[in-house]
Amino acid sequence: xxxxxxxxxxxxxxxxxxxxxxxxxxxxxxxxxxxxxxxxxxxxxxxxxxxxxxxxxxxx
Amino acid sequence: xxxxxxxxxxxxxxxxxxxxxxxxxxxxxxxxxxxxxxxxxxxxxxxxxxxxxxxxxxxxxxxxxxxxxxxxxxxxxxxxxxxxxxxxxxxxxxxxxxxxxxxxxxxxxxxxxxxxxxxxxxxxxxxxxxxxxxxxxxxxxxxxxxxxxxxxxxxxxxxxxxxxxxxxxxxxxxxxxxxxxxxxxxxxxxxxxxxxxxxxxxxxxxxxxxxxxxxxxxxxxxxx
Numbered sequence: 001x002x003x004x005x006x007x008x009x010x011x012x013x014x015x016x017x018x019x020x021x022x023x024x025x026x027x028x029x030x031x032x033x034x035x036x037x038x039x040x041x042x043x044x045x046x047x048x049x050x051x052x053x054x055x056x057x058x059x060x
Numbered sequence: 061x062x063x064x065x066x067x068x069x070x071x072x073x074x075x076x077x078x079x080x081x082x083x084x085x086x087x088x089x090x091x092x093x094x095x096x097x098x099x100x101x102x103x104x105x106x107x108x109x110x111x112x113x114x115x116x117x118x119x120x121x122x123x124x125x126x127x128x129x130x131x132x133x134x135x136x137x138x139x140x141x142x143x144x145x146x147x148x149x150x151x152x153x154x155x156x157x158x159x160x161x162x163x164x165x166x167x168x169x170x171x172x173x174x175x176x177x178x179x180x181x182x183x184x185x186x187x188x189x190x191x192x193x194x195x196x197x198x199x200x201x202x203x204x205x206x207x208x209x210x211x212x213x214x215x216x217x218x219x220x221x222x223x224x225x226x227x228x229x230x231x232x233x234x235x236x237x238x239x240x241x242x243x244x245x246x247x248x249x250x251x252x253x254x255x256x257x258x259x260x261x262x263x264x265x266x267x268x269x270x271x272x273x274x275x276x277x278x279x280x281x282x283x284x
Contacts, residue, residue: 009217010214012118017211021207024206028204029200030199031198038195039197041193045183049233053273057280
């Protein structure tokens with residue numbers, strides 16, 4: 001990657017981290033806690049995504 | 061790789077808003093912005109835009125998302141801002157697509173990433189809509205994951221570790237998938253009633269899944 005592209009990408013990512021940090025902190029503090037059943041429901045969907053992506057990677 | 065800078069910041073007070081109306085408006089606008097974004101990406105490919113176009117487009121869209129959209133999200137001007145954001149991001153994709161299309165099986169990689177992104181989005185949306193589960197508990201976890209990924213991506217700009225890129229892309233797909241569940245459930249349960257903010261949130265998840273999937277498929281096919 002060209003040095004200016006690296007500098008530009010780093011600046012963009014740095015700006016995102018600075019912008020997101022205070023909001024992320026609030027979200028982390030104020031998010032309701034999920035039960036094990038809630039996490040199980042979410043995990044099923046995310047495991048499905050993982051399986052599907054692996055399938056796509058094997059297909060190309 | 062950036063996301064959901066909008067989806068958490070505002071809950072517009074509108075007590076009697078019908079959630080099905082929010083869903084309908086969001087998905088209609090999302091469909092239109094995706095088509096517009098694809099047209100802009102096609103234009104950018106035809107114009108053979110240089111690589112830094114991606115950075116400029118992402119930077120421009122971030123500025124619009126952070127400083128303009130919050131002020132216009134409750135007015136008709138907001139629709140124009142949403143199209144400007146998604147059009148810019150689509151245009152920025154041009155050099156990335158040009159790069160992949162120049163590979164021996166580039167067409168297949170781009171088509172697979174496109175179809176795969178569609179299947180992931182539709183599948184997760186259908187899952188959230190049919191289970192009607194409240195995924196708001198995922199918010200803090202997703203934001204923490206997002207921040208960790210951004211820090212890792214920042215480090216990898218200078219480390220240039222290919223395996224780390226693959227790990228980052230994989231985690232981004234998972235986090236964005238989580239955001240699709242989270243955002244969809246917020247629409248169902250009335251946590252967010254502004255369809256412009258929801259459209260941008262969902263669009264960013266789809267955009268990030270597509271870009272990360274491109275990278276993973278490029279790696280899997282041995283071209284990256």
